[in-house]
Amino acid sequence: MSKPGESWTRDDLVQFTDRSLLALRRWATPGRARFDLPGPRVGSGPERDGLEAFARSFLAVGFRLSAAEIDSHDHAGWYAAGLAAGTDPESPEFWPSLRELPQARVEAAAIAIALHESRRWIWDALTPAVKQRVIDWLSGSVGIAYPDNNWRWFQNVTQAFLRSVGGPYDQAELDENLTFLDDCYLGDGWYSDGRPDRRTGNVDWYVGWVMHLFSLWYCRMSEGEPGIAELQARYAERLRPYLTDAADLFGADGAPLHQGRSLVYRHAVVGALWTGAVFDANPLPLGRLRRTALGAIRFFAERGAFDEDGLLSLGWLGRFEPMRQPYSGPGSPYWASLGLAGLVLPESHPVWAEPEQPTPIETGDVVRPIRPIGWLVSGTADDGIVRVINHGVDHSTATPAPENPYYNRYGYSSVTGPVPAPAGTADGAVDQQVALIDPDGRWSQRPMIERVAVDDHRASSRQRARFARTEPEQGFDDGPELTCVSLVRGSVEVRAVRFDDHDQASAALVISGYAVPRKPAEGARTGLHSAVTALTEGGSSGSSVHPVANAFGADLEVPWCRFEHPEPGRWYVIALCLGEREPAWPTLADTPSGPVITWPDGTTDPL
Template sequence: MIVLPAPSRAEWERLADSMLLAVRPWATDTHALLHLPGPMSASGRWSDGLEGYARTFLLAAFRLAGAPGDDPHRTAEWYAQGLAAGVDPANPDRWPRFGECGQAKVEAASIALGLHLTRPWLWDRLSSRTQQRLLDWLAPMVGDDMPQNNWLWFQAVTGAFARSVGGAWSQDDFDHAIDSTDRWHAGEGWYSDGLSGGSHRNFDHYSGWAMHFYPLLFCDITGDAELALRYRKRLRLWLSDYARLIGGNGSPLIQGRSLTYRFAALAPLWIGARCDATPLAPGLTRRIGGLMLDHFVNAGSIDSDGLLTLGWHRRFPAVRQVYSGPASPYWASKGFAGLLLPADHEVWTAPEAPLPVEEEDFEFYLPAPGWTVSGTRSDGVVRVLNHGSDHIDPAELATDDPAYARIAYSTHAAPEMTPPLDSSATLVDADGRAAHRRPLSALEPGVSRSRAHWPADEQWNPFHSPETTYRLGPWITAASVIQGATEVRIVRVDESDEATHPGPWRLRIGGWATVPDSGLHSSLVGLAGLEVAETVLGKDTNPLGPVSSVPVLWSAGPVEFGRIYAAAVHLGGSPLTALPELDITTAAVDVRWPDGRVDRVAMPPV
């Protein structure tokens, strides 16, 4: 039953207008740069100002193109003035060139897309001098070196737009983006955002808001219908999985980098509807969109000044990456791509349809990222057990990024932004320092192995580890099976002749981190070898609230090599009331659930 209706299209328009008006006081006099309040990114204030212009301009473009052209707040005029000033080489507020600031390449794609979408109302009305200056600003992107990930599409999209209006472009750039994207496709519509060590390991929201977003818009600009067929097929496959990764609360999975982009996670759903590339009922697309928008707006993502903050719900600086600046959250503008669908589109007119997790319980495995997924209808919680990917070169010891290295992620619980603690299976030394997991090796579905290692510097980065030293420990094999809201986590530690950390170590299992008044029950119960229980409290470490708690279990003494340890790990709207039983042998562990189901877990030898 649908209890709360999704926002109407008119309500989406009103929110877009209010967000666009809210940023205007932070613009320079020429409108070329928007210096929003907040901590600078690593690229500096100048770059952040361009980001403020470009990302809000993309929002303006969706609003204008979907109207079409109806412009009660003279938005096109406002941004046209900023564009003319930004590409004027004599203007003190001009935009940085790509050679002056690499981040400008990212923002150029938003500007190019926005100009494509609003061409009759903006580009076509610019003076010929301003048009040429914009093309001159874009031109150095042609043939330039780019990071080998979603950035290739910034180059392709800007080149496609430039070609459409008589500017510089390169077929080699287009071919490189297309060929690389084919290599990054890991099957069933799932993209790795580039490769780590030649492997598909970079799974996160970029699969949707970049790898499925830009290629179809590129085809829209170039008119390449044959190529679009390839991307439409992949998006249909991916969306059938993605819909089951949305919680009943409207939240996307709280996993991966750039979480501050929030409802940008809606971009692939809207593009799927626009490009006839979705298996989802129109009313389901609208419901997911409305639930997700309401989820973030009601949780405080927009502050009292009408600005998106750096964070997930509220302002939360610890969710930032080095590239995050005060305007970075406006990548969420992609979440308004639904405005490209006219008011009479069936997405806006069809009856709402319930989310998959609102209809039934489900469990399934995603082979590309190596995720086991469980959703429960009673509480709307979706959980992911990660034994397959971690966004790092498998040959490189690394520190654990909490957004990639945890065993479990959810739509209702967020990882602690700390060294290994929640949703973990780790060894803790006599100094109280926990071993890190990355890189993990996927052994089979639901089973992974990692080399325990202790970095001298525990700072993390999704792309690489800090320049630091590591002490090596034993091997940790971890396995997960799940039924409903309860996972059984099984761990074995094996000795290594190459260890440089002398130990001793105790094994520690971390459960789900939760915040007060979440309505969730997070519990952790020892099933084998874990006898000491503790609750660890956090302050300003969790994206969902200022105070958090994590249940943990410890081995009573030093870990025993070759022994099976196990715990029931629960996250749900109701408490854990019945425990599974384990039958442990040297070859496997049989998990007998209260309803009689038996899961056999093999723990491969080292």
């Protein structure tokens, strides 16, 4: 990571954007309505994938041209030609309709924002016939059902553009979507994606790059409409606390927290930061905001995110296709264009001129709660690593689903990823779990989490230990209810576990730490130290090496502590770390009022 005063400038961001856009052109179809990129295809075919690459890169063009004075690479002409061909029913490159291809509803939203931002460059220059064809294609968003999740915003921004150019829209649909999305709000800036019951079942970077960015862009595209000024004020007020939290989820090297789905979108994670500056909803010093946003983009640019052809690959550091979701095609990573939203701010905006400020993790340790979602954030200055201890976010609906490694684990960081398996087996423990092993050798999962409390450097939760039934049966057998407490100081977490069910025997209790690859991927942090030690007597420590890979490398080593035949009503306490060296460990003492943790500096914490 660059030092203060050495980060990218707006000119660097412009040049970066131009290079990434120009690299796509060799893959364009003759009419320029698609980019047929190399890579794995999604089942719906090349038309879907090609449209996705066009629309998502067009989003970057919209941001790029919004405040531009010149267009030296003729991005406007290139994408205007693609719009004309893609919306022409007589063209061999005619795009699938929003009714026949659900994915087109996402891409229509990207096109709508791009058209709005580049209006004076592209829309105003289109012929009346092409304008009408574009309106006709986008009009497929009216009167169709969008899924009950962040996609509701895609319908709204698409119709907001249609409304702005005299096209059809349905105000009742817009209002219904606003109500649904409001019901997903958890408070203090955080949303659950598609959970109007306000469970924190689906929380990840979508909170920033869709729920916040799209809500305010909907207002930007609806300026002057009744009630929009009040709506924008409400969304801006929600964005401020989110940015206060999210800005601490980046390591000192610019790396974002590695948690949740669709991580191949990479620097889309900074879209919400730029949105704060665009809508005067930024609680951060502008110099810090710029440093964080540009630092994350630069992190990926310098660590292999773009392949030898200059294309944004499916992966995190470099290409790692196992990360892709079932809906991810070769054009999917260009959703990273959301991270370029700051280009709508002209060169004269203070965000580009304020003196750069280091982030808090560069000047001292950070430990803070994110209460609505049950997270503790721990950032350490000596290694620049951010860790999140998770006592609230899972990936189940109202009923338990198999544990998702990217949501249900106890810990995530900016330098590690999870083992891609739902639970441990006889071959070893997977990362960041508290698991009971039943007499049949099954390892419990943590599909549903009940947040108890999050405050300062302490968090607690309850979970029902659930054992997956053997195939062909589906579902889980319920085990004991576990209470778990985490105490965090620096790179060390103390994790305490107990259960009170007296009628269910368990063969063992296993508590595991972070997975570190023995064979790091190019660009990944090396020299990491992940360890677990027992503070309660009777625990045995070891490690398991999984012959699999994640985005950070292969042969994933997981440290663990195991307690044989755990007893109900007793606390089992371990300490774990992730850093560059072995820490000084805390100690545990049993007192008349209960267990007490003593940290190396003499500070104490009761459980």
